Amino acid sequence: xxxxxxxxxxxxxxxxxxxxxxxxxxxxxxxxxxxxxxxxxxxxxxxxxxxxxxxxxxxxxxxxxxxxxxxxxxxxxxxxxxxxxxxxxxxxxxxxxxxxxxxxxxxxxxxxxxxxxxxxxxxxxxxxxxxxxxxxxxxxxxxxxxxxxxxxxxxxxxxxxxxxxxxxxxxxxxxxxxxxxxxxxxxxxxxxxxxxxxxxxxxxxxxxxxxxxxxxxx
Amino acid sequence: xxxxxxxxxxxxxxxxxxxxxxxxxxxxxxxxxxxxxxxxxxxxxxxxxxxxxxxxxxxxxxxxxxxxxxxxxxxxxxxxxxxxxxxxxxxxxxxxxxxxxxxxxxxxxxxxxxxxxxxxxxxxxxxxxxxxxxxxxxxxxxxxxxxxxxxxxxxxxxxxxxxxxxxxxxxxxxxxxxxxxxxxxxxxxxxxxxxxxxxxxxxxxxxxxxxxxxxxxxxxxxxxxxxxxxxxxxxxxxxxxxxxxxxxxxxxxxx
Numbered sequence: 257x258x259x260x261x262x263x264x265x266x267x268x269x270x271x272x273x274x275x276x277x278x279x280x281x282x283x284x285x286x287x288x289x290x291x292x293x294x295x296x297x298x299x300x301x302x303x304x305x306x307x308x309x310x311x312x313x314x315x316x317x318x319x320x321x322x323x324x325x326x327x328x329x330x331x332x333x334x335x336x337x338x339x340x341x342x343x344x345x346x347x348x349x350x351x352x353x354x355x356x357x358x359x360x361x362x363x364x365x366x367x368x369x370x371x372x373x374x375x376x377x378x379x380x381x382x383x384x385x386x387x388x389x390x391x392x393x394x395x396x397x398x399x400x401x402x403x404x405x406x407x408x409x410x411x412x413x414x415x416x417x418x419x420x421x422x423x424x425x426x427x428x429x430x431x432x433x434x435x436x437x438x439x440x441x442x443x444x445x446x447x448x449x450x451x452x453x454x455x456x457x458x459x460x461x462x463x464x465x466x467x468x469x470x471x472x473x474x
Numbered sequence: 475x476x477x478x479x480x481x482x483x484x485x486x487x488x489x490x491x492x493x494x495x496x497x498x499x500x501x502x503x504x505x506x507x508x509x510x511x512x513x514x515x516x517x518x519x520x521x522x523x524x525x526x527x528x529x530x531x532x533x534x535x536x537x538x539x540x541x542x543x544x545x546x547x548x549x550x551x552x553x554x555x556x557x558x559x560x561x562x563x564x565x566x567x568x569x570x571x572x573x574x575x576x577x578x579x580x581x582x583x584x585x586x587x588x589x590x591x592x593x594x595x596x597x598x599x600x601x602x603x604x605x606x607x608x609x610x611x612x613x614x615x616x617x618x619x620x621x622x623x624x625x626x627x628x629x630x631x632x633x634x635x636x637x638x639x640x641x642x643x644x645x646x647x648x649x650x651x652x653x654x655x656x657x658x659x660x661x662x663x664x665x666x667x668x669x670x671x672x673x674x675x676x677x678x679x680x681x682x683x684x685x686x687x688x689x690x691x692x693x694x695x696x697x698x699x700x701x702x703x704x705x706x707x708x709x710x711x712x713x714x715x716x717x718x719x720x721x722x723x724x725x726x727x728x729x
Contacts, residue, residue, distance in 0.1 A: 400650065404643055408633045417629055418647065421622040422654045425661040432665060449664070453657070464650050471642040 257341065257349050264353035267326075278315040278358045279365055285311040286369040297374045304373035305383060305434030311369070312362045312387055313394060313423055319358045320398040320419065321412045323350060324469075328406045337473050343466040351392075351399040351462070359391030375438060382437025386450060390430035393454040396461045397422050403469040426453055494571035496714045503707040510707065514700035521693030529686050541599045543691060547698035549592035552620060555585030555702065559627075560652050563645035573710065575641035576717075578648065579631055580709035584702055586624040593617055612663045619658045623651045637717065 269275045289307050290300060327333045336346045366387055367380050375383065401419035405411035429450040436443035493499045525543035559578045566575040596614065597607045608614065630647055634640035 404630065404647060405633070407639070411633065414629055414633050417622075418626040421619055421626060421658070422650070424619055425654065425657040428658075428661040428665045446664070449661075461650075464646055468643055468646050471639055471646070474639070 257345060260336075260341070260346060260349045261353055264350060265356060268353065268357040275357055276361075278319045279361045281318055282311045282315040282362055282365060283369065285314060286372055289373070301374040301376055301438070304370060304375040305379060305438050306431045307373060308366050308369060308375070308383060309387070309390075309427060309431040309434060312359075312366065312391065313427055315362055316358055316391065316394045316398060317416060317419060317423075319354070320402050321415060323354050323399060324402045324406045333406075333469070334473060337470070343469060344462040347399055347403065347465045347469065348396075348458075348462045351395045351465075354399065355392050355395040359387075359395050363387040363391060378440055379434060379438030382443050382447075383434040386430045386433035386437075386443075386447065389447070389450050389454050390426050393426045393450075393457045394423060396457050396465075397426070400461050400465040400468065403465040403472065406469065407472040426450070426457075429453060491569075491571075494569070494573055496573055496718075499573050500711055500714060503711055507704060507707055507711075510700055510704040514697055514704050516697075517693050517700060518697035521690050521697050525687075525690035525694060529690060538599055538602050539687070541595050542687065543694045545592060545595040545599060546691060547695045548588045548595065549617070550695060551698050551702055552585060552589040552592050552617065554699075555581050555588060556620065556623070556652070556655070558706075559585065559648055563648040566641055567645050567649075572641075572717075573714065575645065576713040577706060577710045578644070579641070580713055581702075581706050582624060582628050582631070584705050584709070586621065586628065588698075588702075589617060589621045589624060593621065610666060612659075612666045615662045615666070616655075616659045619662070620655060623655055627651065 286307065289303075289311075293299060293303070324333065327336070337343055339346075363384060366383055370380055370383060398419055401415045401422070404418060405415040408414055429446045432446040433443045433450055436446065493502060522543055526540050529540070531537050531539060559581050562574045562578040562581070565571055566578065593614075596617075600609065601607050627644055627647060630644050631640055634643060
């Protein structure tokens with residue numbers, strides 16, 4: 257398992273830009289928002305938590321089609337399916353690798369981008385905490401979407417259509433934590449909900465992903 | 475393609491499961507379909523005319539209340555169709571009955587239209603009553619999310635060529651989607667309460683409905699259920715025949 261994780265991480269870093277792309281996308285979305293809604297700082301600080309969450313979510317989504325597609329093309333997935341490692345575990349490791357290369361950098365970059373959007377000082381800690389808890393769920397749900405559409409040619413758009421509705425609960429609770437934190441309300445309830453969703457999804461989704469991938473590898 | 479009669483099986487299933495045999499299913503559905511169509515038409519005509527022309531206007535709502543006869547049944551069906559798809563998907567995954575998977579496929583477009591009718595009639599009702607076509611009320615929002623789930627489900631059916639793979643993947647999506655749809659429902663509830671405490675927009679319709687409105691509404695609901703049943707039986711039959719045609723064509727091409 258660690259070998260698989262190390263391999264995926266190495267590939268992500270070496271494969272020519274795949275590593276930083278999500279981060280760059282996150283940056284550019286955040287920069288474009290003030291152009292769209294205007295530069296008033298009080299408006300920006302009000303919508304900052306939601307924008308940052310949405311940007312992180314989209315950046316996560318964009319990198320999903322690389323998650324399984326390359327391994328599908330060169331046959332690595334067939335090898336993984338026949339290896340003694342259960343497919344559920346292999347997909348969990350792949351989701352973890354995706355989170356380390358995409359989710360974690362987003363979490364670390366979010367406070368810096370928060371400055372651009374004039375996020376209130378009270379919000380930074382909650383924003384980072386909510387992203388830290390929420391992005392693993394995004395990676396795991398995204399792995400399911402990738403497993404469903406891996407056999408479809410040019411399945412990127414289809415995958416967005418399938419994955420985005422599944423992101424709704426995570427986004428709602430995650431953005432709610434950040435918003436409440438930024439406005440000084442008590443963010444503990446949505447935080448617990450978010451943690452619950454992440455834990456549940458990490459526990460259960462690999463089985464659904466593996467089931468979908470097995471059908472595709474048949 | 476195992477859509478042809480399975481005569482070699484030693485033990486023939488009886489009762490409900492025997493209709494997993496496409497031939498038996500087609501035989502039954504063709505016998506009952508005319509009756510279902512007729513009953514659906516009768517109850518829809520009776521219910522809608524009764525509701526539109528022979529009920530009084532409600533005090534607050536005036537004549538806009540009449541849209542309830544389309545809105546409530548379609549909204550109920552939008553959810554029930556998804557539940558039916560969930561059940562048939564489970565049957566497909568567990569017992570591998572092709573009819574079941576095809577019924578789920580046949581039901582999805584009906585469900586998406588029901589959701590659309592519910593959303594549109596809701597918007598038409600909301601414009602004079604709430605003063606807006608759309609509000610991010612929890613109920614409205616969850617229906618919009620349900621609509622997106624239907625779209626994704628249908629898109630996945632369309633995208634995959636091999637019918638059995640498509641049936642498997644859409645069934646898995648339906649199971650996962652059901653969990654997330656329920657999760658979204660509660661998340662949305664929470665989310666909107668967080669915005670404005672105790673929204674005055676969502677007045678509970680069921681409590682306000684008096685008997686004058688209730689009985690035609692029941693007839694309309696029965697009409698929608700029957701209409702759905704007729705459409706699904708009809709569409710499932712079409713799907714079965716389509717598969718059979720493809721199987722025959724494939725056989726001919728091989729000879």
